[in-house]
Amino acid sequence: MELRHLRYFVCVADEQNIGRAALRLHISQPPLTRQIQQLEEQLGAQLLHRTSRGVELTDAGRVLYEDARNILALADRAAERTSKAAQGLLGRVDVAVFGSGIFGAIPLLLRHFRRRCPEVNIVLHNMSKEEQIDALRHQRITLAFNRLMRPVEGLTCETLLTEPLYVALPAGDPLIARTAVPLAELSDTPVVLYPTGSRPNFIDKVHALCRDCGFAPLVAQEVSDVVHAVALVATGFGVCLVPRSATAMAIPGVTYRPLHHPAQPRVDLCCIYRDGDDSPILQALLGAMRAAAAEMSPHDHSVLALPA
Incomplete structure (x- = not known):
């Protein structure tokens, strides 16, 4: 029959x-x-x-x-x-996340994909940079988000967008009165750095910026991620620099101000995937995220320019 x-x-x-x-x-x-x-x-x-x-x-x-x-x-x-x-419109995609992007950029990028492909199940995994690389190599995940990636054999690292830097300040800090905080003003202020782990990372970025301004940061503590760093700011350990997406964390006792620096430094948000991976879901995901990034202002690729 x-x-x-x-x-x-x-x-x-x-x-x-x-x-x-x-x-x-x-x-x-x-x-x-x-x-x-x-x-x-x-x-x-x-x-x-x-x-x-x-x-x-x-x-x-x-x-x-x-x-x-x-x-x-x-x-x-x-x-x-x-x-x-x-066509990549149905199935499951495993995505690894880590760092400040999860508070702003990553949800908006994935939301754009979900509008295009509502029948794809997105499964998120919290992984460090080393864990992401291992999971990609062993095909446990399809894509990962991270920042300041070094070249890794067999993996493609694609920059989706960049973000300006802000200063997280504790309650009562006189710099809160500023509309923007010059980095040089932090030369005698304890600074919380993150993330611990493989280098290069955001810690190296902060050291380089301070060095350009003629001082070495007064390190109060190094912690594993931006959440712990901002939490320490709230308890008065010092200040920390964060990408703009991290300012979405509304933690009592913390105020964010734009960082003023002559070089107007920014940090990238990258997606990492296996070389030659032509799976339909990955291609659909990349296409959606690229389209979302392209909708931002050509002069300000900050995550808050993305449509909700």
Whole structure:
């Protein structure tokens, strides 16, 4: 029994007339009659009997009609889902995240993808840079987000956007009165640095910026991530520099001000994926995120320029 037989049979049952069913199926009446006869022979049951007005279902025909419609609906659904999967519109994608991007840029980029591909299940994993690289190499994830990536053999690191830097200040700090904070003003202020782990990273970026201004930062503490750093600012350990997306963290006792620096420093947000990975879901994800980044102002690629 083939799907073709079931489609022909259902059409005849719907029309209750072989002639009308033949017209609807764009075939002549004799071949359609033969197909129905072949189906009856295969099943060993009479499915239709003729009347003065056309044909009617037998008891066996009514049973097959109900099941055939369900089978054809499942077949159509399977074909549709397979087509969507081939276009990257259906399935699952595992994405690793880490750092300040999760507070601003990453949710907005993924939201853009979800609007395009609502049937793709996005599974997020919190991983350090080293864990991300290992997971990509072993195909446990499809894509990762991070910053300040060094070249890694076998992986592509694509910059999606860049963000300006802000200063996280504790309550009562006189620099809160400024509309922007010159980095040189922090030369005698304890600074919380992050993240600990593989280098280069944002710690090296902060050291380089301070060096350009003629001083070495007074390091209060080094912590694993931006959340711990801003939490320490709230408790009065010092200040810290953060990408703009981190200013979405509304932590009591912390105020953010733009960093003023002659070089107008920015930090990138990269997506990392395997070289040569042509999976449809990855290509759909990359296309959506690139489109989202392209919607930003050409002069200010900050995450807050993205549409909600």
